[in-house]
Amino acid sequence: MGRKVVVAVCTLNQWALDFEGNLSRILQSVQEAKELGATYRTGPELEICGYSCEDHFHEPDTFLHSWQVLAELLKSSTCKDMLIDVGMPVQHRNVSYNCRVAFLNKRILLIRPKMMLCEDGNYRETRWFSPWTKERQVEDYYLPRMITAITNQTTVPIGDAVIATKDTCIGFEICEELWNPQSRHVPLGLDGVEIVSNGSGSYMELRKAYVTVDLVKSATFKSGGAYLFSNLRGCDGQRIYFNGCSCVAVNGEIVARGLQFALHDVEVVAATIDLEDIRSYRSQLRSRSHLAASSAPFPRIDADFALSEGDEPHLVASPPLDWKYLTPEEEIELGPACWLWDYLRRSGQGGFFLPLSGGVDSTSTACIVFSMCTQICDAVQKGESQVLYDVRKILCQADYTPSDPMELCNRLLVTCYMATENSSQETKQRASQLASEIGSYHFPIVIDAAVSAVVGIFTTATNFVPKFRSKGGCPRQNLALQNIQARLRMVLSYLFAQLVLWVRGRPGGLLVLGSSNVDEALRGYVTKYDCSSADVNPIGGVSKTDLKAFLHYAKNRFFLPSLSEILQAPPTAELEPLTDGQITQTDEQDMGMTYAELSEFGRLRKTHHCGPYSMFQKLVHAWSDKCTPQEVAEKVKHFFRCYAINRHKMTVLTPSYHAETYSPDDNRFDHRPFLYRVHWNWQFRAIDEAVSQMTKDKRSSADRTQQKQDPMGSNNSIASNLSAPFNMRRDRKGVLI
Numbered sequence: 001m002g003r004k005v006v007v008a009v010c011t012l013n014q015w016a017l018d019f020e021g022n023l024s025r026i027l028q029s030v031q032e033a034k035e036l037g038a039t040y041r042t043g044p045e046l047e048i049c050g051y052s053c054e055d056h057f058h059e060p061d062t063f064l065h066s067w068q069v070l071a072e073l074l075k076s077s078t079c080k081d082m083l084i085d086v087g088m089p090v091q092h093r094n095v096s097y098n099c100r101v102a103f104l105n106k107r108i109l110l111i112r113p114k115m116m117l118c119e120d121g122n123y124r125e126t127r128w129f130s131p132w133t134k135e136r137q138v139e140d141y142y143l144p145r146m147i148t149a150i151t152n153q154t155t156v157p158i159g160d161a162v163i164a165t166k167d168t169c170i171g172f173e174i175c176e177e178l179w180n181p182q183s184r185h186v187p188l189g190l191d192g193v194e195i196v197s198n199g200s201g202s203y204m205e206l207r208k209a210y211v212t213v214d215l216v217k218s219a220t221f222k223s224g225g226a227y228l229f230s231n232l233r234g235c236d237g238q239r240i241y242f243n244g245c246s247c248v249a250v251n252g253e254i255v256a257r258g259l260q261f262a263l264h265d266v267e268v269v270a271a272t273i274d275l276e277d278i279r280s281y282r283s284q285l286r287s288r289s290h291l292a293a294s295s296a297p298f299p300r301i302d303a304d305f306a307l308s309e310g311d312e313p314h315l316v317a318s319p320p321l322d323w324k325y326l327t328p329e330e331e332i333e334l335g336p337a338c339w340l341w342d343y344l345r346r347s348g349q350g351g352f353f354l355p356l357s358g359g360v361d362s363t364s365t366a367c368i369v370f371s372m373c374t375q376i377c378d379a380v381q382k383g384e385s386q387v388l389y390d391v392r393k394i395l396c397q398a399d400y401t402p403s404d405p406m407e408l409c410n411r412l413l414v415t416c417y418m419a420t421e422n423s424s425q426e427t428k429q430r431a432s433q434l435a436s437e438i439g440s441y442h443f444p445i446v447i448d449a450a451v452s453a454v455v456g457i458f459t460t461a462t463n464f465v466p467k468f469r470s471k472g473g474c475p476r477q478n479l480a481l482q483n484i485q486a487r488l489r490m491v492l493s494y495l496f497a498q499l500v501l502w503v504r505g506r507p508g509g510l511l512v513l514g515s516s517n518v519d520e521a522l523r524g525y526v527t528k529y530d531c532s533s534a535d536v537n538p539i540g541g542v543s544k545t546d547l548k549a550f551l552h553y554a555k556n557r558f559f560l561p562s563l564s565e566i567l568q569a570p571p572t573a574e575l576e577p578l579t580d581g582q583i584t585q586t587d588e589q590d591m592g593m594t595y596a597e598l599s600e601f602g603r604l605r606k607t608h609h610c611g612p613y614s615m616f617q618k619l620v621h622a623w624s625d626k627c628t629p630q631e632v633a634e635k636v637k638h639f640f641r642c643y644a645i646n647r648h649k650m651t652v653l654t655p656s657y658h659a660e661t662y663s664p665d666d667n668r669f670d671h672r673p674f675l676y677r678v679h680w681n682w683q684f685r686a687i688d689e690a691v692s693q694m695t696k697d698k699r700s701s702a703d704r705t706q707q708k709q710d711p712m713g714s715n716n717s718i719a720s721n722l723s724a725p726f727n728m729r730r731d732r733k734g735v736l737i
Helices: 019-035 051-058 060-075 145-151 185-190 209-221 275-283 286-293 328-347 360-381 385-395 405-412 425-438 448-462 475-503 518-523 544-557 562-568 587-591 595-607 612-622 629-652 681-709 717-732
Strands: 004-012 040-042 083-092 095-104 107-113 138-142 155-159 162-164 169-174 195-200 226-231 247-250 253-257 266-274 300-302 352-355 413-419 441-446
Touching (some): 004 019, 004 247, 019 060, 040 195, 051 060, 060 145, 083 169, 185 209, 209 226, 209 247, 253 266, 266 275, 275 286, 328 385, 328 544, 352 360, 352 475, 360 405, 360 425, 360 544, 385 405, 405 425, 413 425, 425 441, 518 595, 544 595, 595 612, 595 629, 612 629, 612 681
Parallel strands (some): 004 040, 004 226, 040 083, 107 155, 169 195, 195 226, 352 413
Antiparallel strands (some): 004 266, 083 095, 162 169, 226 247
């Protein structure tokens, strides 16, 4: 009796509706799995059509082309003598399902629909699919005639069933079913299923990689078994980045794993599993065995096939391994860079254009592009032919082979310092130094003439001359003059992005990169249609705090000494006049809050679902060591006023790499109105009442304490006189007695 089997999990960088490319990558993964000795291959969710087809799932064409791809897989000799399951959409009795389709030697064994759909975060699966609700039931699915011509099958089972081979039993979960409190792997394991396969479409968020790993390990820890987790990786046409981490777990231990971030499109990881290890592990779990004895059975689909090959004395079961998690700084270095690479090579453009101000945000974006160039050179040196093909296609140079990240960055990234009379020499120098260190094609320009021309048009039309606040203007004039500079930079960015490659003698254009962070978007501290408006933004989902930590890391990782000075400089927009050549405007002063406070507001608003009153109730205790209740109340009110006034800006937010759980992205992740009653009368009144009650409670508590300390009351005039200055000092500090 065979006991050792080799299984393969696949990480694929698929692209929505790229049926030809998706088919090619699936076949490559099958071939690589065979070369690793695997007899069972599983892949990620909806791998045939791509996960992010979205409303294309309402189109009959998407289902038709998915069946056509499956037909090619069934006919391919590459798929011979291997049990394979793939992800694709299937319509059954006019209902659309997200399915796994298992086949073997030109015969479909089972269509297994997803039973628990995901609706949180960026997921909206019930918009396109329905869950299969008939537990442990199957029905006949009538195959398309093109499939019948290959398999000689008219119907196949569809539903909640498992596959029984000659030596083991295989069951299925699909993505969300692993996260759900009533995960299917529990009853599957109780019914004797020894291998559970999960095709997933899980995207990355900072500091969240451990969640999936812990779930996969726990799926086999309590009841034993093998768990095969296959995930997508890359940008398949949306703001999210699927973060790989495909893995195999056995009896609560990870025995094989794939990378979280990488540029290559196909990664196959194989593991050798000893089925007897699963059986012995389960037999010692007595409570589990008692439950299993009364477990309701799943329909079993028999397969005349064995995953094992006799005794296999040469096979050694894969040992457990330690999962080394990336730091947040490493995730920022690698994730957005890979996302940018996918976007660039699939957009047909020739590189990137970045307005480089010399501040933390644009510097972070530039460093991420440099990280992308570094990864490209590493991949080419490792023999990744697809990466080399894509680079040559982007640069329109068939004989080019990148070897130096700085040289490649010079070809792919154009940076420009757009100065006005309000720009300082320090930021200009920092931008120039950074550009020289990463190798970007850099040049400075002065846009004062354009600014003056626009102001002149206004003055000619109205006979009014707007002035900065420092020169006697009102706040409206001051803000309008700042916004002119910011918006002209956006206009000029697109002009240069379209024509710079013409100047350099290359065809095509450039993608404009944005560089506003998640905190500024949340606060609305961006000018609508300024340089925050771009084609894509790799840092739009990252906080200011994390970006600073990333730059500290990048300084040593890429040897960029200019980052030290950039990090030490106070964040500033440099849109108001200088004083003696020095900046007078800083971001935190303009916002009326620190970036640390802004991150806290963001997490409470989105991640913890706090309105103004709930946020106050949490912060009044969290910040009790540094703020009075009245101060906390004013900070919360100020944030929500600014948030309400500026929420409309989120409707035109540049598509950004999703990384943070409190992202205000209006497209899908954060569904809110964009027209608010900015005074929040009812909510703020509740905060005021809470502050008033806290003040009364504190005064009463202080009175009781004073009575205990001075039972004689005011008769002791000396004590009363001594305590008065102390009480007055406490009053001035805002502590009410």
